[in-house]
Amino acid sequence: MADTSPAPAERSTPVIAVRGATRHYGAVRAVDGVDLEVAPGELFGLIGHNGAGKSTLFKMMLGLIPASAGDIRIDGSPVTGSGFRAVRRKIGYLPENVVLYDNLTGLETLEFFARLKGAPASECGPALERVGLTSAARRRVREYSKGMRQRLGFAQALLGRPRILFLDEPTTGLDPEAIREFYVILRGLKADGVTMILTSHILAEIQERVDRLAIMAAGKIQAVGTVQDLREQMDLPLWFRVRLAHEDFHHVRAVLGGLPVLAIEAREDHVAVECQRESKMVVMQALASLGDKVLDLHVHEPSLEDVFFGFSD
Numbered sequence: 001m002a003d004t005s006p007a008p009a010e011r012s013t014p015v016i017a018v019r020g021a022t023r024h025y026g027a028v029r030a031v032d033g034v035d036l037e038v039a040p041g042e043l044f045g046l047i048g049h050n051g052a053g054k055s056t057l058f059k060m061m062l063g064l065i066p067a068s069a070g071d072i073r074i075d076g077s078p079v080t081g082s083g084f085r086a087v088r089r090k091i092g093y094l095p096e097n098v099v100l101y102d103n104l105t106g107l108e109t110l111e112f113f114a115r116l117k118g119a120p121a122s123e124c125g126p127a128l129e130r131v132g133l134t135s136a137a138r139r140r141v142r143e144y145s146k147g148m149r150q151r152l153g154f155a156q157a158l159l160g161r162p163r164i165l166f167l168d169e170p171t172t173g174l175d176p177e178a179i180r181e182f183y184v185i186l187r188g189l190k191a192d193g194v195t196m197i198l199t200s201h202i203l204a205e206i207q208e209r210v211d212r213l214a215i216m217a218a219g220k221i222q223a224v225g226t227v228q229d230l231r232e233q234m235d236l237p238l239w240f241r242v243r244l245a246h247e248d249f250h251h252v253r254a255v256l257g258g259l260p261v262l263a264i265e266a267r268e269d270h271v272a273v274e275c276q277r278e279s280k281m282v283v284m285q286a287l288a289s290l291g292d293k294v295l296d297l298h299v300h301e302p303s304l305e306d307v308f309f310g311f312s313d
């Protein structure tokens with residue numbers, strides 16, 4: 001069969017390409033030799049403790065803070081060069097602390113940002129609708145809740161139909177329903193081919209939603225890949241939750257005897273069996289051999305939080 005996959009050069013041309021990016025503030029290495037690539041249409045997550053360097057890296061990637069060293073290109077254009085002006089028009093940015101004017105209404109706020117960006121005013125109403133603020137469009141921002149302000153900030157980032165979105169902690173202050181709606185919007189943007197990079201502290205929230213992510217600590221990228229890649233790199237153990245028909249815990253012990261398990265523990269209504277990833281199938285087969293003595297079997301993979309603490313501590 002003919003290979004219809006893109007040529008390597010085409011496939012590997014990143015929208016965001018960061019090489020050796022460094023930013024020092026006196027003795028503080030806020031960003032320290034970062035290499036990072038984000039592919040076209042990718043939804044990429046950047047996670048890290050407070051002070052890890054995420055916001056500084058974001059601002060460097062946007063050309064808002066000059067790098068002490070390194071090379072940063074967006075859509076092939078260096079962020080410090082004159083050619084970046086044209087690229088900037090394709091970018092939407094939601095800063096960590098979006099500055100809003102309390103005396104303006106939501107609609108006036110967007111009209112103000114639209115003028116700054118050179119985007120048509122006709123986009124403002126639909127942008128407010130997209131983030132669920134239509135009914136609050138004529139209320140002053142001073143009356144907005146934290147979550148409403150955050151949605152308004154997101155709406156301004158969408159003005160000008162950006163092809164690349166930088167979202168710094170976009171879900172701060174949003175309730176669970178608003179977070180879900182926010183990711184529905186991101187999925188729609190992704191379907192349109194928009195490239196996105198976002199930061200978050202809520203690991204459970206981004207674990208199922210980003211294509212790839214990077215863990216940043218002390219200004220450096222500690223690990224990058226899919227959540228599954230990171231689990232494998234970390235080589236954290238996984239565990240089985242085994243629910244038995246009767247309390248015949250000794251059957252589990254017997255069937256696992258001699259196998260490379262790390263722990264077997266009887267808990268309230270189940271038995272927990274811990275093993276390394278490479279032993280997963282042999283342990284599973286042994287447990288399955290118990291037949292109808294087993295009522296239920298569940299495999300628990302390490303969460304992104306487990307992985308994160310493994311890499312960033």
Ligand SMILES: Nc1ncnc2c1ncn2[C@@H]1O[C@H](COP(=O)(O)OP(=O)(O)OP(=O)(O)O)[C@@H](O)[C@H]1O
Pocket residue numbers: 025028029030048049050051052053054055056057096
């Ligand atoms: N203008 C500045 N002057 C001096 N130090 C700075 C400046 N901006 C950032 N830093 C330092 O750089 C480091 C990285 O900060 P940064 O805001 O990028 O982290 P972050 O990962 O975005 O943190 P958070 O999750 O808390 O937003 C911190 O030690 C911070 O104190």
